[in-house]
Amino acid sequence: KQTRSQFYLALTLSSALRQMVMKVYGDGMSACVARVLLCLHEKETEFELVPVDLFACHHKLPSFLSMNPFGQVPVLQDEDLTLFESRAITAYIAEKHKDKGTDLTRHADKEAAIVKLWSEVESHHFNPAISAVIHQLIVVPLQGKTPDAAIVEENLEKLGKVLDVYEEKLGKTKYLAGDSYTLADLHHVPYTYYFMKTGHAGLVNDRPNVKAWWEDLCSRPAFLKVSPGLTVAPATN
Amino acid sequence: MAGIKVFGHPASTATRRVLIALHEKDLDFELVHVELKDGEHKKEPFLSRNPFGKVPAFEDGDFKLFESRAITQYIAHEYADKGNQLLSPGSKNMAILAMGMEIEAHEFDSVASKLGWEQIFKNFFGLTTDQAVVKEEEVKLGKVLDNYEARLGESKYLASDHFTLVDLHHIPVIQYLLGTPTKKLFEERPHVSAWVADITSRPSSQKILL
Numbered sequence: 435k436q437t438r439s440q441f442y443l444a445l446t447l448s449s450a451l452r453q454m455v456m457k458v459y460g461d462g463m464s465a466c467v468a469r470v471l472l473c474l475h476e477k478e479t480e481f482e483l484v485p486v487d488l489f490a491c492h493h494k495l496p497s498f499l500s501m502n503p504f505g506q507v508p509v510l511q512d513e514d515l516t517l518f519e520s521r522a523i524t525a526y527i528a529e530k531h532k533d534k535g536t537d538l539t540r541h542a543d544k545e546a547a548i549v550k551l552w553s554e555v556e557s558h559h560f561n562p563a564i565s566a567v568i569h570q571l572i573v574v575p576l577q578g579k580t581p582d583a584a585i586v587e588e589n590l591e592k593l594g595k596v597l598d599v600y601e602e603k604l605g606k607t608k609y610l611a612g613d614s615y616t617l618a619d620l621h622h623v624p625y626t627y628y629f630m631k632t633g634h635a636g637l638v639n640d641r642p643n644v645k646a647w648w649e650d651l652c653s654r655p656a657f658l659k660v661s662p663g664l665t666v667a668p669a670t671n
Numbered sequence: 672m673a674g675i676k677v678f679g680h681p682a683s684t685a686t687r688r689v690l691i692a693l694h695e696k697d698l699d700f701e702l703v704h705v706e707l708k709d710g711e712h713k714k715e716p717f718l719s720r721n722p723f724g725k726v727p728a729f730e731d732g733d734f735k736l737f738e739s740r741a742i743t744q745y746i747a748h749e750y751a752d753k754g755n756q757l758l759s760p761g762s763k764n765m766a767i768l769a770m771g772m773e774i775e776a777h778e779f780d781s782v783a784s785k786l787g788w789e790q791i792f793k794n795f796f797g798l799t800t801d802q803a804v805v806k807e808e809e810v811k812l813g814k815v816l817d818n819y820e821a822r823l824g825e826s827k828y829l830a831s832d833h834f835t836l837v838d839l840h841h842i843p844v845i846q847y848l849l850g851t852p853t854k855k856l857f858e859e860r861p862h863v864s865a866w867v868a869d870i871t872s873r874p875s876s877q878k879i880l881l
Contacts, residue, residue, distance in 0.1 A: 438763060440804035489791050503818045503821070504774070504778060504818065505711060506793075515763045515766060517766055517767075518770060519769070519770050519773035519774060519777070520771045521769070521773055522766060522769035522770035522772070523766075523770075524771045525765075525766070526765070526766035527761065527768075529762050529765065530762050543745065543748050543749045544734050544749075545747075546748070547734075547736060547742075547744065547745035547748075547749075550738075550740075550741040550744050550745070551736055551737065551741040553741070554740055554741045554775050555723070555738060557776060558738070559723055560775070593678075596723075599723060599797075600724040602722065603722075611729075
């Protein structure tokens, strides 16, 4: 009788603990999901990854749309809070757990503003160009179509200009927002990882400061935990 | 004391985003005109302020920034006790705000800006509006506004029951689109229509119009 009640107590406790753990809906191969996973590992935070089958379009089902009406992964659930948009999720996790793991956001207003500045740069300058290239070289072939070389070319040029700015900045500071790793660097990682597998890695490797920065980002323990999930292979060219 | 300076153009939506925030906070500032038609933003000394060559750039004493949404967030935090509250207290409320700002930046602005470019700014350069693009982008904007319509049925503003940075970030582009046929997309959705009327009639929104 005692063993049974202990059993039920253990079951209740473990169920309660499972409910307290943050849930991330998505698949580790999605760059935007990986962004969130990197943040969770940097903050040494427990979480549960709930798979969403993108190939079966589960992210377009009503049950998913009720969490994110834009039908995109990742989605985060933390008790009664449901969040989407990967960069809002990383900001929330970094703030909630600001006292443990890596300091990803900095606390003083002016320093935090510089982190936000370079996060905006990633969001508005870097991401549109690199994600357009990745879309053509990875997603489009998966849909059975041929990459548009003109789009790739145009966006490689834009990306090159952004990386020229980074090359100069990273000659002055070790990371984009200063001398410590922050969300501003982290947000770049998943798409850059995929990009480096295409035939265009030279854009990074030919810029010594950018190359050194990238190699540093890849050596982080959080990256080593997340990169095995980034499994999609691009067409090489 | 050097004070606050905004380096930008009074017609630029990104510059206006920052100016509205400064007015909401009742802050004194100087708008230093950057002549876009002369390419001033692509040359020194402007490039030292923003290596990406876009307005606005910003200074508060010797603290320098660029990217309009980083600037508005700095203003909202640094001057939290002045003027109108633009943030929401508590980490969950701030997360909802962050999410709203991301939606504006990634879902709304990319589409709305294209519509502004096609229908208004192209004309300044003597180029013709591409109606096919307008039609395509209006379909996308309609879907975003459907989401907003649902959201605004639940709360008065996008992230809260009070006006925040999330609503503010939308104002400059919406003001331009109200001068185009695209305004029908706002008008045909009652909650969105009421919200648009509300945010564009704020004193700070009126102050930045030429």
